[in-house]
Amino acid sequence: xxxxxxxxxCEVAVxxxxxxxxxxxxxxxxxNIATRVFGEPMSFWxxxxxxxxxxxxxxxxxxxxxxxxxxxxxxxxxxxDFAPMExxxxxxxxxxxxxxxxxxxxxxxxxxxxxxxxxxxxxxxxLDDGEIVQADRVVVAMGLARQDFRPAPFAGLPxxxxxxxxxxxxxxxYRGRRVAVIGRxxxxxxxxxxxxxxxxxxxxxxxxxxxxxxxxxxDGSQRRDLAWRVRKLMMTRGAxxxxxxxxxxxxxxxxxxxxxxxxxxxxxxxxxxxxxxxLRPRFGAVQINAGQTISGARTSGNRVTLDLVGxxxxxxxxxxxxxxxxxxxxxxxxxxxxxxxxxxxxxxxRLSYGMESSVPGLHFVGASSAHSFGxxxxxxxxxxxxxxxxxxxxxxxxAQPAALEPDHVEMFTRSPxxxxxx
Numbered sequence: 530x531x532x533x534x535x536x537x538x539c540e541v542a543v544x545x546x547x548x549x550x551x552x553x554x555x556x557x558x559x560x561n562i563a564t565r566v567f568g569e570p571m572s573f574w575x576x577x578x579x580x581x582x583x584x585x586x587x588x589x590x591x592x593x594x595x596x597x598x599x600x601x602x603x604x605x606x607x608x609x610d611f612a613p614m615e616x617x618x619x620x621x622x623x624x625x626x627x628x629x630x631x632x633x634x635x636x637x638x639x640x641x642x643x644x645x646x647x648x649x650x651x652x653x654x655x656l657d658d659g660e661i662v663q664a665d666r667v668v669v670a671m672g673l674a675r676q677d678f679r680p681a682p683f684a685g686l687p688x689x690x691x692x693x694x695x696x697x698x699x700x701x702x703y704r705g706r707r708v709a710v711i712g713r714x715x716x717x718x719x720x721x722x723x724x725x726x727x728x729x730x731x732x733x734x735x736x737x738x739x740x741x742x743x744x745x746x747x748d749g750s751q752r753r754d755l756a757w758r759v760r761k762l763m764m765t766r767g768a769x770x771x772x773x774x775x776x777x778x779x780x781x782x783x784x785x786x787x788x789x790x791x792x793x794x795x796x797x798x799x800x801x802x803x804x805x806x807x808l809r810p811r812f813g814a815v816q817i818n819a820g821q822t823i824s825g826a827r828t829s830g831n832r833v834t835l836d837l838v839g840x841x842x843x844x845x846x847x848x849x850x851x852x853x854x855x856x857x858x859x860x861x862x863x864x865x866x867x868x869x870x871x872x873x874x875x876x877x878x879r880l881s882y883g884m885e886s887s888v889p890g891l892h893f894v895g896a897s898s899a900h901s902f903g904x905x906x907x908x909x910x911x912x913x914x915x916x917x918x919x920x921x922x923x924x925x926x927x928a929q930p931a932a933l934e935p936d937h938v939e940m941f942t943r944s945p946x947x948x949x950x951x
Contacts, residue, residue, distance in 0.1 A: 539565040541923060542654045542664035544642050544862065546570045546630060549895035550670030552594040552912035555633040556920040559596040562927070565662060567638050567654070571626040573672050574619065577695040581723050583616040585715050585805055586908050590767045591617060593629045594913030596920075600632045616807055645669075646864045651890055666890040668919055671860055673896050678854040680711075682826040683847070690833045691826070694720050694850040704728035706845040709835060711823070713739050717850030718804035722811040724848070732816045732844070734837070739817055740803040767910040770799030777903075781914050784903030789874065792903065799904040855897055867891065874900055883922020884915055892919055 543554050546568035557564040569575075584591055592601040605625045606613055630637055644655040651665040677693040688696070694716050700723050710721045713735035725731045733739070769778045777783060778799050784792060818837075825836035826847070834843045856876030858868045872879045872887040877900035884892045884902070894915040898906045905911035 538663045539563045540664070540927070541565070541666045541668060542567065542652070542662060543668045543670055544568060544645070544654075545670030545672060545674075545895070546634070546637055546639075547573055547670065547672050547895070548593045548626060548909045549672065549912045549915055550668070551626065551630055551634055552916040553668050553670060553894055553919050554637075556594070556596045556916040557923065558634070560920050560924055562920070562923055565638060565664065566634055566636075567640060567642050567656070569639050569641075570630040570637060571623045573674050574623050574626065576698060577674075578619055579694070579697045579720065579723055580620060580699050581726070582619040582719055583807075584619065584622055584909075586910060587766075587768050588613045588615055588617065590908065590910035591622065593626060593909065594916050595629075595633055596916075600629045605629075616805075642862050644864060645862050645867060647867060647870075647888070666892065666923060668884075668892040668894060669857075669860065669863075669897060670894045671862075671897070673853045675859045675861060676853040676855055676896065677849075678851050679849055680823070680851055682823050683849060686826060686828060686833065686847075690828060690831070691847045691849065694848060695853075697848075700724045700727040700729065703846060706730070707843075708732070709734050709833075709842070709844040709847045710850055711735070711847065712802070712850035712852070713737060713804070713819070714802035714850065714852065715804050715808075716852070717802075718808050718812070720848060720850050721815045722808055725814045726811065731814070732818055732842075734818045734821050734823070734835070736820070736822060737802070738819045740801075741806045741809055742803045767905055767908060769904050769908055769910075774799050778905050781902035781905050781911065782918075784905075785880075785901050792900075796899065796904045800907065853896065855900065857893070857897060877901075882918070883925075884919050885922060892922075894919060 540563045541557055543550050543564060543566040546566060550566060550568065554564055554566040588602060602625060603613065605628055641657040642654055643657045645667055646653045646655070648663065651663065652667045654662040654664055654667065656662065673695070677695045679693060683691050703724055704727055707730045708724055710717050710724065710731060710733045713733065717733060718739060721731050721733045765775045765779045767779055769775055774795065777795070784795065787795060821837050823835055823837060827834050829843055832843050832845055833847050834841050835847070854876070857863060857871060857873065857878055858876065867888060870888045871891065878886045878893050878897060880886055880893060880898055880901040884894050884898050886893060896907055898915065906915065
């Protein structure tokens with residue numbers, strides 16, 4: 530069946546309907562910019578995060594940004610008749626995101642995008658049913674989809690024995706089984722707690738000790754002493770990074786001006802592997818095996834054996850809570866010529882003002898923009914900055930829509946084997 534081509538269908542196509550995609554769409558639409566948004570609302574949160582998880586971000590930093598400050602968490606909570614909470618359950622946040630979408634982006638197109646290709650004036654967005662939508666600009670807001678990082682020792686091992694934390698929505702299948710969780714950050718510690726509560730025998734294996742954020746006491750109550758009050762005064766709304774780095778993290782535009790090495794070091798210090806203190810009381814049955822290096826992993830029948838410092842250990846399953854590594858090639862929707870045309874650093878796009886890549890009119894928001902704009906882009910609170918930046922960029926260039934000059938079009942239509950970045 531031949532696809533239907535619509536020229537000048539929209540000014541901006543937003544791909545992804547999580548917090549960053551929805552915030553960008555709401556801001557663009559409010560600025561009277563013709564926008565189409567594609568994707569299932571909150572799909573990554575719904576399909577790639579285990580039930581029972583909670584947001585690490587505080588309540589005040591978990592609102593999805595709207596240009597008129599509408600549809601905030603407070604309005605949603607009032608409608609649902611519950612009080613604000615510091616650790617919001619992921620299922621409730623998903624419901625909030627879907628409610629925000631219904632209010633702010635009601636014309637969401639839930640079809641999946643199969644491919645984004647360069648065109649003479651902008652881009653062709655091919656949908657999974659074969660339709661083609663023409664757009665002057667494209668905003669990629671796919672978050673951490675297909676960006677999971679799996680260490681080399683686990684390459685090639687079967688998925689029923691080794692999985693990533695993003696592969697699960699429930700841990701009930703591991704009741705009565707011995708599970709190793711690899712990592713020591715928030716995802717690792719929360720996954721270990723949830724596995725233990727689901728009835729698994731859990732061992733957390735990490736290179737360094739588990740570090741706890743906050744001042745949670747063993748009984749789960751929070752301290753209110755002078756030290757706690759001082760820390761509260763030093764905190765920023767987004768609560769990303771330690772003082773005083775957290776204040777710089779709140780200004781992604783300034784972070785972008787840092788040199789690559791300095792920016793990478795800054796982000797690493799802000800995102801140092803730690804777990805929220807409120808998880809600590811739930812760790813009673815979790816065995817922590819810190820100071821370990823995994824030199825090898827192999828199957829042993831229907832189990833997995835890990836080679837560790839001082840010996841080996843065998844488990845029914847290994848859960849990799851090893852984080853994510855941005856590589857836009859793995860997103861799976863960008864034509865090879867576009868991927869090669871985007872200046873990048875280890876797979877992460879290098880972005881300029883307005884979250885725009887080196888391909889004119891191709892923007893990245895969310896986790897894909899963290900290399901250029903810092904750690905705030907890994908959190909919901911960063912969606913407001915990203916949405917405003919993209920909207921300002923598009924509005925400033927509306928008189929001259931993003932178009933590839935003839936020589937650029939020729940470059941993008943050459944065989945990927947012969948394409949070179951200029």
